[in-house]
Amino acid sequence: MSGCTSPGKCPNCETDVEVYDDWKPVNYSMQNCVNCGLVLFPAQAYETLETLNTRRVEHNEMMEDEEDWVPLEPYTQEEFDKIERTWCYFTEVEDERFFLPK
Ligand SMILES: [Zn+2]
Numbered sequence: 001m002s003g004c005t006s007p008g009k010c011p012n013c014e015t016d017v018e019v020y021d022d023w024k025p026v027n028y029s030m031q032n033c034v035n036c037g038l039v040l041f042p043a044q045a046y047e048t049l050e051t052l053n054t055r056r057v058e059h060n061e062m063m064e065d066e067e068d069w070v071p072l073e074p075y076t077q078e079e080f081d082k083i084e085r086t087w088c089y090f091t092e093v094e095d096e097r098f099f100l101p102k
Helices: 049-063 075-083
Strands: 004-009 018-020 027-031
Touching: 049 075
Parallel strands: none
Antiparallel strands: 004 018, 018 027
């Protein structure tokens, strides 16, 4: 662990908690409350083709005023299947918007 702790509040019961922040392997924060038991920690997932393409459209809309912006094309299933998804560090989340590469 390479991070540091700082004082914080539980968002559920407002008890004082220690918040742990780290910057390795990426920036993240976690905390747990000894009063109500709320645990906040990072999770990870990879988006499905449909979700990712929707976000690429939204990203294009956000970037359209930028000079030199080359709009992102939606991925085809074939392009999507070729993306490497090997990074795994945090707890994996199951949700209909995501999938777990195996
Ligand atoms: Zn709490």
